[in-house]
Amino acid sequence: MKQMLTKALAAVMALGLLFSCEPVEDREDLPATNLDPSEINISVTNVGNDVTMTNSTPDVIPYWSYKDAAGNELGHSNQNTVNTVFPFAGTYTVDFTAYTRGGAVQAASKTLIIASNDSEYFSAPEWSNLTNGVAGKTWVLDMSGPIGWAGFDYPYNPNGDDYWNWFPDYAGNEWVMPNKDWGEMTFNLDGGYNVSVTQTALITDDQTTKTGNFSYDIASHSMMFNGAEMLFGGDYYPDVSNWSSLKVVELTPTSLRLSVVRDQARNPNDGPCQIVYHFKPKE
Structure with a gap:
């Protein structure tokens, strides 16, 4: 013992x-x-x-x-x-x-x-296009064509089997979402990778604001939100399990397209794909 x-x-x-x-x-x-x-x-x-x-x-x-x-x-x-x-x-x-x-x-x-942000570290034009540096940049939905759909190879693998897209004009396709103020999304580099999203509710005009931070990998065209979710419009929220993991489909000084993955579509005829939202700078 x-x-x-x-x-x-x-x-x-x-x-x-x-x-x-x-x-x-x-x-x-x-x-x-x-x-x-x-x-x-x-x-x-x-x-x-x-x-x-x-x-x-x-x-x-x-x-x-x-x-x-x-x-x-x-x-x-x-x-x-x-x-x-x-x-x-x-x-x-x-x-x-x-x-x-x-x-x-x-x-x-x-x-x-x-004393100041590292200008060389943020020298790629994508940073200025997205955030306008320390000053910040606010984006809103471009209601001339606020939403579209695309295959997973779009737009960076044109030889892929799932390379396709449909970005309809809003005129004639008003069914995609009501034409209203859906809120705004602001990025800045003021002491960190900061993001703020003001989201308008689907049925009412009530708004909620969440602030957090983001990461952006330019080489892989990927973006991640922490503490906030991407601004969206229309009745699509239940079709997506993750509104914080994003793909940068397009980024210029005047146009931003971000996508999420439709991975839990309520309509059994709708398979997995990218839901692509189109934003423009707030005037």
């Missing part, structure tokens, strides 16, 4: 080491030292939007973490020297923890102010 208890205790201790949150094994290799926070030697500097974090404290395991003014964590590292880019203007906080054999020692936080 005693032997069984000994084995069980050993197993519990092994599990405790396996799931430990601190680098115990690495710290055991460090010299025995009692480090005072005032002895931590670090620097955080920037040239424009290029940021360098340097630890010159000997005999410690470094741990960096950095966040924006809203408290969103942007990244972390256990390297002595960290080179990264903060693409947006704003105030950032950099924290440093030195792990020693005697435990973790927290340094005083460093504050870094980035």
Whole structure:
């Protein structure tokens, strides 16, 4: 019985080491030292939007973490020297923890102010077309032809088997949706990838506004909303399971087409395809 208890205790201790949150094994290799926070030697500097974090404290395991003014964590590292880019203007906080054999020692936080957005980082014309930079850009449905449908190969794979589209004029096809103010959608790069969507209800003119952030991969023509959903018009919401994962079908200074996937059509005769909404800049 005693032997069984000994084995069980050993197993519990092994599990405790396996799931430990601190680098115990690495710290055991460090010299025995009692480090005072005032002895931590670090620097955080920037040239424009290029940021360098340097630890010159000997005999410690470094741990960096950095966040924006809203408290969103942007990244972390256990390297002595960290080179990264903060693409947006704003105030950032950099924290440093030195792990020693005697435990973790927290340094005083460093504050870094980035004066402007990184013009090179956002040099692709798509960013200006979509957001107008820090100032922002608001889009509304283009009621001359607000909606269309397309195959999944459209428009970037013209040799694909599912390459087709139908973008009807609203005149003569008023059945696609009522002609009313469906709301607006605003993008800006003011300290982050910001998006705000004001959506008008289907039956009434009541509006709700949601704000969040977005990601845009220019190479893959994909966009993702977090905290908001794409502006839409008409009775199509139940036919789509995801209104936050989008495809950029067209983007010019005066025209934006975004699509969602019709993957749960209520009409059994309607198969999966892209539902493509057409937007224009708000006047």
